[in-house]
Amino acid sequence: MVTVNEVFEMTRDALELIKSAQRRRLIYRTPLVKSDTISNATGAQVFLKLEALQKTGSFKARGAYNAITRLSREGVKHVVTASAGNHAQGVAYVASLYGIKSTIVMPQLTPWIKISRTKRYGADIILHGESYAEAEAKAMEISKELNATYVHAYNDPLIVAGQGTIGWEILEDLDEVDAVVVPIGGGGLISGIATVIKKKRPGVKVIGVQSEGAPSAYLSLREGKIMGVTSVDTIAEGIAVKRIGDLTFNIMREVVDDVVLVSDNDIVNAILMIGEATKVIAEGAGAASVAALLSGKVNVKGNVVALVSGGNIDMPMLTKVIYKALAKANRIIKIRGLIPDRPGTLSIVTGKMGELGINIIDVFHERFNPEIKPNYVEVSFVIEVPPDAKAVDDVLTELGKLGYKFWTERF
Known part of the structure; x- marks a missing residue:
C-alpha cells in the first residue's frame, strides 16, 4: 500500500505537471476568493476555492x-x-x-x-x-x-496526487490557514489535499464533509475499518459513494482531523448562498463544505478554506434547489384564503397585491372541497417576499379591508 509520504512526493511531481498544463490553459488555476457573506454568516473568515470553475466543471480534471x-x-x-x-x-x-x-x-x-x-x-x-x-x-x-x-475515480495514487495540487495552491495563495473543509465521496480529493496540508503545515485542521445519505468515510473513520453502506440517497450525486477506497481510507485516518455529515437541506441552503455570494453555481457535492459551515456542523474560526469542488448541476435540479432554499428561508411563502366565486374577484385580489409590490409566482384554486360554500373558492398564492418582512402583514391587512380573509401557510 502506498504511504502518505510517498503520496506527498507524488503530489510534488503532479504539481509541476499541472502547472505546465495551466500555462497552456489545459487545466485552470482556480481562484481562492473570500466571501464576506458566508464569513458574516459563520463568524469565520471564509475563503472559497472555486474548483467549480475548473476545466470540465470540477476538480476531477486534475487527477x-x-x-x-x-x-x-x-x-x-x-x-x-x-x-x-x-x-x-x-x-x-x-x-x-x-x-x-x-x-x-x-x-x-x-x-x-x-x-x-x-x-x-x-x-x-x-x-x-x-x-x-x-x-x-x-x-x-x-x-x-x-x-x-x-483509471479508478479515487483509489489510485496518481489520481490522489493530482487532486493534491489543490492543497499546494491553497497554501501558495493564503499565508495563514486555520482549517480546510473538503467534500468526501470516495476520498481521493481529501486524501490528496490533506496530505499536502499536513506535511507542509501540520497545525492546519482538515475536515471532511459527507452527505447523511452516503456516510461511508464518516462511519469508517469512527470504526477504524472500512464501512460500506447498502444504499445511498442524496442530491449530491458527486459524493454518493457506497464504499471509500482502501488507499484513501489509509491516508485519511492519518491526515484528516474529522468528518461531519450534512443533510440535503443543508446542501440546498449552501447552493443558494454560494450562488448569491459569488455568482458561481455549485452542484450538490460542491456545496457540501459550505453547507457544513453554514449549518454549524463545522465550527471553526480564523481563516477557513471551503472547497467548492464542482459546478455540474442540471438546470431543472438547480431550479428545484433554488425554490426549496427560498421557501426554507421564508423568501417565498404561500398565502391562502376564500373569495367569492364570481367574475372580477380574483382580479381585485391580485390587483391589490400588485399595488403593494408583491410578485405572484403561482396561483392554485380549490373548488371541490365539500367544506367550502358553493359560491366561494379557496385560492392559494405563492408569492415572493420583499426584504421588509412587514410587507406580508400589510398584504393580509389590505386584503382583509377588502373583505377577504387570507392567512400564511407552510409549504
Missing part, C-alpha cells in the same frame, strides 16, 4: 490529467472508468487531448448534463446500474474484456 498523461507516456491507447459524472468528464477530456480512446460507465440516473458533456469529449458512454458501485463493477468487467487500462 485525470496527472494519471492519463503518465499512462500516455507508457503507450496506453484505451482507458475505461466508472463515474457519477465528474470523473467521467475529466477522463474523457484528458484522453481526448492524447488521442486515447475512453469508455465510461455511468449510473443510469446520472444527470443529463454530465452525460452529454462527457460525450462531447468523445467518450463511449454505457449507462449501467443504480449506483456508482454497480457502474464500477461493470466498468472493471469491460476493461478486462477490452484489455484496456482502468
Whole structure:
C-alpha cells in the first residue's frame, strides 16, 4: 500500500505537471476568493476555492490529467472508468487531448448534463446500474474484456496526487490557514489535499464533509475499518459513494482531523448562498463544505478554506434547489384564503397585491372541497417576499379591508 509520504512526493511531481498544463490553459488555476457573506454568516473568515470553475466543471480534471498523461507516456491507447459524472468528464477530456480512446460507465440516473458533456469529449458512454458501485463493477468487467487500462475515480495514487495540487495552491495563495473543509465521496480529493496540508503545515485542521445519505468515510473513520453502506440517497450525486477506497481510507485516518455529515437541506441552503455570494453555481457535492459551515456542523474560526469542488448541476435540479432554499428561508411563502366565486374577484385580489409590490409566482384554486360554500373558492398564492418582512402583514391587512380573509401557510 502506498504511504502518505510517498503520496506527498507524488503530489510534488503532479504539481509541476499541472502547472505546465495551466500555462497552456489545459487545466485552470482556480481562484481562492473570500466571501464576506458566508464569513458574516459563520463568524469565520471564509475563503472559497472555486474548483467549480475548473476545466470540465470540477476538480476531477486534475487527477485525470496527472494519471492519463503518465499512462500516455507508457503507450496506453484505451482507458475505461466508472463515474457519477465528474470523473467521467475529466477522463474523457484528458484522453481526448492524447488521442486515447475512453469508455465510461455511468449510473443510469446520472444527470443529463454530465452525460452529454462527457460525450462531447468523445467518450463511449454505457449507462449501467443504480449506483456508482454497480457502474464500477461493470466498468472493471469491460476493461478486462477490452484489455484496456482502468483509471479508478479515487483509489489510485496518481489520481490522489493530482487532486493534491489543490492543497499546494491553497497554501501558495493564503499565508495563514486555520482549517480546510473538503467534500468526501470516495476520498481521493481529501486524501490528496490533506496530505499536502499536513506535511507542509501540520497545525492546519482538515475536515471532511459527507452527505447523511452516503456516510461511508464518516462511519469508517469512527470504526477504524472500512464501512460500506447498502444504499445511498442524496442530491449530491458527486459524493454518493457506497464504499471509500482502501488507499484513501489509509491516508485519511492519518491526515484528516474529522468528518461531519450534512443533510440535503443543508446542501440546498449552501447552493443558494454560494450562488448569491459569488455568482458561481455549485452542484450538490460542491456545496457540501459550505453547507457544513453554514449549518454549524463545522465550527471553526480564523481563516477557513471551503472547497467548492464542482459546478455540474442540471438546470431543472438547480431550479428545484433554488425554490426549496427560498421557501426554507421564508423568501417565498404561500398565502391562502376564500373569495367569492364570481367574475372580477380574483382580479381585485391580485390587483391589490400588485399595488403593494408583491410578485405572484403561482396561483392554485380549490373548488371541490365539500367544506367550502358553493359560491366561494379557496385560492392559494405563492408569492415572493420583499426584504421588509412587514410587507406580508400589510398584504393580509389590505386584503382583509377588502373583505377577504387570507392567512400564511407552510409549504
